[in-house]
Amino acid sequence: MKRTIQMIMLAANIIVMMAATGSLARGQAGGLQSLRGETPLTDTTAAPAVRKQNTSAGRFNRAYRQQPPLIPHNIEKYQINLKVNQCMRCHDWPYNVEEGAPKISETHYVDRKGVALDRVSRTRWFCTQCHVPQANARPLVDNDFESTVNVR
Amino acid sequence: MNDDNREAGTDSTSNAAGEAGLWQRFFRPSRQRSIAFICAMGFAAGVVFWGGFNWAMEMTNTESFCLSCHEMEDNVYREYRKTIHYTNRTGVRATCPDCHVPREWGHKMVRKIQASNELLHHLLGSLDTREKFENKRLKLAKNEWKRMKRNDSRECRNCHGFDYMDLTKQENRADRRHEQALKENMTCIDCHKGIAHELPAGIEEAERELGVGVYRSASKK
Numbered sequence: 001m002k003r004t005i006q007m008i009m010l011a012a013n014i015i016v017m018m019a020a021t022g023s024l025a026r027g028q029a030g031g032l033q034s035l036r037g038e039t040p041l042t043d044t045t046a047a048p049a050v051r052k053q054n055t056s057a058g059r060f061n062r063a064y065r066q067q068p069p070l071i072p073h074n075i076e077k078y079q080i081n082l083k084v085n086q087c088m089r090c091h092d093w094p095y096n097v098e099e100g101a102p103k104i105s106e107t108h109y110v111d112r113k114g115v116a117l118d119r120v121s122r123t124r125w126f127c128t129q130c131h132v133p134q135a136n137a138r139p140l141v142d143n144d145f146e147s148t149v150n151v152r
Numbered sequence: 153m154n155d156d157n158r159e160a161g162t163d164s165t166s167n168a169a170g171e172a173g174l175w176q177r178f179f180r181p182s183r184q185r186s187i188a189f190i191c192a193m194g195f196a197a198g199v200v201f202w203g204g205f206n207w208a209m210e211m212t213n214t215e216s217f218c219l220s221c222h223e224m225e226d227n228v229y230r231e232y233r234k235t236i237h238y239t240n241r242t243g244v245r246a247t248c249p250d251c252h253v254p255r256e257w258g259h260k261m262v263r264k265i266q267a268s269n270e271l272l273h274h275l276l277g278s279l280d281t282r283e284k285f286e287n288k289r290l291k292l293a294k295n296e297w298k299r300m301k302r303n304d305s306r307e308c309r310n311c312h313g314f315d316y317m318d319l320t321k322q323e324n325r326a327d328r329r330h331e332q333a334l335k336e337n338m339t340c341i342d343c344h345k346g347i348a349h350e351l352p353a354g355i356e357e358a359e360r361e362l363g364v365g366v367y368r369s370a371s372k373k
Contacts, residue, residue, distance in 0.1 A: 055323065073325060077236060079346060083353040086346070095366055099325075 035140060051135045060134045063147040068130040069102070075133055080126055087127045088120060209264065215247040223279045224248075231349040244311075251307045251348065252296075259303075290352040297341055297362060305340035312340070336368075 039045045053074060060070045078086045090099040108124040109117050139145075172180065182190060211217060219225045232238055237246045254260050279285045300307070314334065319327045329343065342364040345351060352358075360367045 073323065077234070079351055081350065084346070084351040084355055086351070089365075098366055 051137055053133045054136050057134065071131055071133045080128065085125060092120065213249040213253055218248040221274050223274065223285065227285045228349050235348050237348050246311060250310065254306060255310055290354050293352045294358050297345060300341035301339060301362060308340040
């Protein structure tokens with residue numbers, strides 16, 4: 001009896017696996033459509049086109065108040081590492097005055113214990129962890145996201 | 153005159169048997185060869201030596217020669233490979249000598265003689281680990297910045313003609329800054345530090361020392 005049940009379970013597993021493999025080969029897992037599209041898992045998808053940064057569009061608006069502002073200019077090759085942060089060359093005080101660049105928010109001068117500092121807090125050192133360059137990137141999936149400007 | 157009758161062994165430059173040493177023979181007038189022949193030989197030797205000298209100078213002026221020292225290849229070359237002077241849209245590039253060795257012959261010779269210091273430190277192993285290099289990075293960078301300030305970024309201007317820059321083709325920020333630089337007679341290295349290698353820590357103090365950027369003299373602010 002136990003043996004029969006084991007055989008039935010094994011057969012069911014095999015059937016399910018074959019069905020799954022079949023659907024995987026069609027790019028779907030259990031009927032789920034993913035961003036891969038129709039490319040089977042065994043093939044490599046074509047790489048998406050390189051998105052050039054939009055540096056002439058002015059400043060994009062934020063979608064919600066706390067959003068880190070987007071970077072409207074080219075930041076290729078700007079070095080941010082343990083030794084140096086080139087963003088600060090224009091955006092830190094007193095350089096921002098002459099450069100005419102937005103000064104980084106006062107929140108960046110407070111460390112995680114709430115102590116106010118004279119230099120940028122080390123917890124905020126790596127700008128591009130939060131601030132991304134502007135780009136003309138279409139949404140990957142259709143959505144009805146709305147900026148909070150409209151719903152406040 | 154009794155010169156023709158003088159025995160070979162009676163003057164001071166030969167031994168008793170009349171044979172002169174190699175050195176003495178070198179400084180005696182030639183018996184078999186004409187002056188024309190000797191001059192032609194000298195000219196040919198001069199060509200060979202001068203050519204060889206220049207060949208050696210140019211051979212030590214190549215990127216591959218610079219990279220033969222592992223300190224260069226492991227540290228500055230790896231950083232340089234991520235920069236625009238290594239790979240860019242047009243493929244026009246600058247390698248080690250283009251920025252670090254002057255093109256004019258006189259300045260080049262001075263630099264080549266200074267390079268013996270680098271050879272010495274290579275043999276001493278002053279920078280042979282990454283940690284030693286990082287510790288010295290600021291000092292080495294400041295040396296180069298001071299050199300470029302002294303010669304008004306001569307090596308940059310070998311390729312980048314400031315007066316021929318089309319400012320309308322540049323980004324807004326670059327346009328503004330280059331106009332300001334032209335007006336205030338700034339030099340390339342004042343702003344374009346770290347263009348080919350990683351910047352060192354402590355750059356603010358260095359800029360204060362050099363008097364560039366916001367630390368320019370108060371009259372220019």
